Amino acid sequence: MRIDDSVRQEILGAVPGLRAFAISLCGNVDRADDLVQEALLRALANIHSFQPGTNMSAWLFTILRNHFRSEYRKRRREVEDADGHYAESLTSHPEQHGQLELTEFREALGKLPEEQREALILVGASGFSYEEAADICGCAIGTVKSRVNRARTRLAELMSIQGVDDFGPDHETRAVLIGSRRG
Amino acid sequence: MNTGKPMAHTAKAQSPDEGDKQKSPKASRLDRNTRAKLGQQLRAVYDEVVSEGVPSRFTELLNGLNNEGKQNAH
Numbered sequence: 001m002r003i004d005d006s007v008r009q010e011i012l013g014a015v016p017g018l019r020a021f022a023i024s025l026c027g028n029v030d031r032a033d034d035l036v037q038e039a040l041l042r043a044l045a046n047i048h049s050f051q052p053g054t055n056m057s058a059w060l061f062t063i064l065r066n067h068f069r070s071e072y073r074k075r076r077r078e079v080e081d082a083d084g085h086y087a088e089s090l091t092s093h094p095e096q097h098g099q100l101e102l103t104e105f106r107e108a109l110g111k112l113p114e115e116q117r118e119a120l121i122l123v124g125a126s127g128f129s130y131e132e133a134a135d136i137c138g139c140a141i142g143t144v145k146s147r148v149n150r151a152r153t154r155l156a157e158l159m160s161i162q163g164v165d166d167f168g169p170d171h172e173t174r175a176v177l178i179g180s181r182r183g
Numbered sequence: 184m185n186t187g188k189p190m191a192h193t194a195k196a197q198s199p200d201e202g203d204k205q206k207s208p209k210a211s212r213l214d215r216n217t218r219a220k221l222g223q224q225l226r227a228v229y230d231e232v233v234s235e236g237v238p239s240r241f242t243e244l245l246n247g248l249n250n251e252g253k254q255n256a257h
Binding site for chain 1: 213218222225226228229231232233235236237244245
């Protein structure tokens with residue numbers, strides 16, 4: 001199989017985001033990387049159906065999500081023995097900066113219903129528009145919006161945010177957090 | 184890929200949502216700051232993974248395909 005360099009670069013460029021999305025879906029880094037690998041193989045096998053000039057990243061996210069839905073969730077259920085396994089495995093992601101606040105956030109994220117979590121991530125972190133997220137999830141734009149809203153509300157509840165002052169890191173840490181996502 | 188769309192953007196999305204008939208009163212109680220903070224945390228968690236870049240297994244996968252293709256072509 002041969003692919004153009006430009007296509008290869010586009011695919012590679014989407015991989016970091018695909019991994020982050022995959023980890024949020026399966027809650028385990030190793031399984032997430034296997035999921036990304038299988039999604040890439042599927043994409044490559046169907047590369048002829050990709051229309052040049054359209055959004056490669058959205059196309060790959062769609063393939064990964066569909067593959068997860070059809071194959072991985074099934075497998076996860078087989079592996080999973082108790083409730084709470086997901087949140088636990090999410091927090092096993094290696095801490096890079098010892099950010100306790102992020103650990104807490106990750107736990108809360110892991111407790112969200114899957115559909116809310118994926119909508120929130122696609123729109124709030126992956127940088128997709130509501131329309132693109134709706135295409136990826138195969139649902140209406142309004143459904144994505146409502147899932148994102150409910151996800152935010154639930155997160156705030158889980159993290160017991162009463163007001164801004166109760167929330168998360170102090171100003172210094174926050175500056176680091178903001179700085180780190182530019183890097 | 185992160186286009187850095189401000190989360191506050193969504194605050195304008197007040198159109199009636201499908202599948203959320205009972206428009207949660209709690210949702211509207213989240214103020215702009217809370218939403219912004221949640222967005223920051225979300226992106227920090229996400230970008231922690233993104234910053235790891237492309238693991239070699241994936242570059243090898245894609246480069247391997249091309250090398251294979253070249254060998255077949257010659």
